[in-house]
Amino acid sequence: MTGIQQIFPAGDAGPLTTEDLERLYAYPDGTGVRVAVNFVSSADGAVEVEGGSAGLSTPPDRVVLDLGTDLADVVLVAAGTATSEGFTGVKHNDRMDDRRRRFGLAGVPVTAVVTSSGRSLDPSAPVLTDTLVPTIVFTCESVSAGLRDRWSDAGADVVLTGDGAVDLGAAVAELQRRGLRRVNCMGGPALFGSLAEAGLVDELRLTVAPFLVSGGAGRIARGAGMDPARLELLSVVTGDDTLLIRYRVGDSAAG
Numbered sequence: 532m533t534g535i536q537q538i539f540p541a542g543d544a545g546p547l548t549t550e551d552l553e554r555l556y557a558y559p560d561g562t563g564v565r566v567a568v569n570f571v572s573s574a575d576g577a578v579e580v581e582g583g584s585a586g587l588s589t590p591p592d593r594v595v596l597d598l599g600t601d602l603a604d605v606v607l608v609a610a611g612t613a614t615s616e617g618f619t620g621v622k623h624n625d626r627m628d629d630r631r632r633r634f635g636l637a638g639v640p641v642t643a644v645v646t647s648s649g650r651s652l653d654p655s656a657p658v659l660t661d662t663l664v665p666t667i668v669f670t671c672e673s674v675s676a677g678l679r680d681r682w683s684d685a686g687a688d689v690v691l692t693g694d695g696a697v698d699l700g701a702a703v704a705e706l707q708r709r710g711l712r713r714v715n716c717m718g719g720p721a722l723f724g725s726l727a728e729a730g731l732v733d734e735l736r737l738t739v740a741p742f743l744v745s746g747g748a749g750r751i752a753r754g755a756g757m758d759p760a761r762l763e764l765l766s767v768v769t770g771d772d773t774l775l776i777r778y779r780v781g782d783s784a785a786g
């Protein structure tokens with residue numbers, strides 16, 4: 532038992548098993564790409580404390596984060612977040628290996644990093660150098676060939692999509708072309724905003740953490756803005772005063 536209980540859809544009152552949670556968080560069968568975006572927010576809407584998300588996380592949040600990674604083909608992350616949160620490539624562990632074996636998933640998830648200017652991604656970053664499989668870097672033509680070569684020398688698989696800014700639609704299509712259709716996006720807010728505005732997000736996995744933090748922190752999405760997209764509640768589970776919410780993302784109201 533996990534100590535996590537289901538609130539919606541209403542079910543048995545007892546705690547969920549790991550298998551129950553896996554059923555909730557598994558990607559649907561099929562061949563279509565599915566982009567799930569994970570965020571933790573304080574109850575008052577902050578996306579970070581002291582520059583990171585760790586101070587907002589709780590044990591149930593980490594359970595669903597692990598489910599997201601374990602059941603994905605690819606972890607998609609903005610270069611800024613990969614750097615500030617010290618991402619490495621995904622590593623093996625017994626829980627993940629067992630889970631992936633049971634779900635028929637190969638190896639470890641690939642990591643894909645997004646940078647338009649290249650400024651947020653140093654070639655020595657652990658997300659490129661400390662990884663079991665080559666990290667994909669989605670970037671664009673305007674980044675110097677010298678920097679792209681240094682990423683490649685660090686082991687990255689550099690993919691150009693766009694001139695001055697990464698074409699996220701093309702990036703997601705490239706993931707699908709490679710058979711990486713279960714996409715687990717780990718943020719950050721600029722990437723989520725761009726993906727949402729481009730209509731590329733299928734599911735939002737939002738943890739509302741039991742903290743008030745005030746201050747000047749941003750929120751989980753940042754960008755030019757969009758017509759409100761309707762969300763459909765898929766599930767709500769809770770443990771340790773934390774709400775773990777899954778929404779299906781619909782079309783924007785004007786769409």
Ligand SMILES: NC(=O)c1ccc[n+]([C@@H]2O[C@H](COP(=O)([O-])OP(=O)(O)OC[C@H]3O[C@@H](n4cnc5c(N)ncnc54)[C@H](OP(=O)(O)O)[C@@H]3O)[C@@H](O)[C@H]2O)c1
Pocket residue numbers: 569570571572577578579582583584587609610611612613615616645646647648649650651652696697699717718719720721722723725726
């Ligand atoms: N609470 C949570 O769950 C959570 C999750 C993730 C991050 N965070 C927090 O969010 C903060 C980082 O946010 P951030 O403002 O740096 O945002 P971000 O979304 O991590 O974006 C930062 C950089 O990533 C690249 N990027 C983002 N969107 C892109 C796009 N559409 N196309 C191409 N490149 C893109 C850009 O790099 P270039 O400038 O190199 O082009 C951009 O400057 C940190 O404090 C982190 O802890 C919180």
